[in-house]
Amino acid sequence: MSHLNEVSEVLRVTSSYMVRATALGGRVRAFGLNATEIVEELRRRHDLNPVPAAAVGRTAMGALLLAAASLKEEDQLLTVEVQGDGPIGRIICSADGAGGVRGLASNPYAHAPSRDGKLNVGAVVGPSGYLSVTRDLGMRESYKGTVELQSGEIGDDLAYYLARSEQTPSAVGLGVFVLPDGSVEAAGGFLVQLLPGLEPDEIAAIEREVAALPHPTALIRDGVTPEGILDRIFPGGYEALEQLPVRFHCPCSRERFEAALITLGTEEIESIIREETRESTELVCHFCNEAYHFSPCQMRGILQSAS
Numbered sequence: 001m002s003h004l005n006e007v008s009e010v011l012r013v014t015s016s017y018m019v020r021a022t023a024l025g026g027r028v029r030a031f032g033l034n035a036t037e038i039v040e041e042l043r044r045r046h047d048l049n050p051v052p053a054a055a056v057g058r059t060a061m062g063a064l065l066l067a068a069a070s071l072k073e074e075d076q077l078l079t080v081e082v083q084g085d086g087p088i089g090r091i092i093c094s095a096d097g098a099g100g101v102r103g104l105a106s107n108p109y110a111h112a113p114s115r116d117g118k119l120n121v122g123a124v125v126g127p128s129g130y131l132s133v134t135r136d137l138g139m140r141e142s143y144k145g146t147v148e149l150q151s152g153e154i155g156d157d158l159a160y161y162l163a164r165s166e167q168t169p170s171a172v173g174l175g176v177f178v179l180p181d182g183s184v185e186a187a188g189g190f191l192v193q194l195l196p197g198l199e200p201d202e203i204a205a206i207e208r209e210v211a212a213l214p215h216p217t218a219l220i221r222d223g224v225t226p227e228g229i230l231d232r233i234f235p236g237g238y239e240a241l242e243q244l245p246v247r248f249h250c251p252c253s254r255e256r257f258e259a260a261l262i263t264l265g266t267e268e269i270e271s272i273i274r275e276e277t278r279e280s281t282e283l284v285c286h287f288c289n290e291a292y293h294f295s296p297c298q299m300r301g302i303l304q305s306a307s
């Protein structure tokens, strides 16, 4: 893995990255992920309680892993939507082909008592509902697949989706560890996809290693890297193809909001100006909670562009 040394140098400033790999002569596709900083940023931006932080964090990491496994271009988008009957409501996370991800939940303050000392994600998501995956490939080309939730724990549900909707048997492990002060100490996971041509004993061996694997957050808290996670799943070795930087990213911008305001039309913009004569107009991106302010003077400029 000496060719990865240079990349490691660049990525050392952050522990969040993904490794893309193959094993068993290309018949297995595998990804290891540390996304601690990303999930902490999601928590901070949306003021997520511990269980919602774990639920949104797992969904965001799932979106990142599926995007890395299936998107070909950097500007393509993969969105995972989880709608259960639990108190968190809907979770939506989108990842692009460049390792950027954003996400949110309807109720950031949902709560459920922990189970076996673990954050009870299944209880805030709810056991009944659906999970859908949408791929926006540009040029108005998009594909959506939907499955019923299996446990609401997200990892199982994504594995079920991949097997059922995409006919790719997969193992998905996702975990988020939240400290007593509410901050995220560790978040990471893996995706292993079984491609055609594997022998039953090879599949059984992978299943055995995945089943024996400690929880992903236990590994990350022990300092295990994404490569280290794959080392444990493939004791016979694997081939690391590349390290991919991952980060929180929302494509919203002041210009986009300005353009959106203009499309409201003159009548609507005039009424906003009338209502907020003295104060600036605040627009908040619901995906990242970033606020954009437009002064009355700027609003008149937008009105002019609209007319």
Ligand SMILES: [Zn+2]
Pocket: 250, 251, 252, 285, 286, 287, 288, 289, 290
């Ligand atoms: Zn945004």
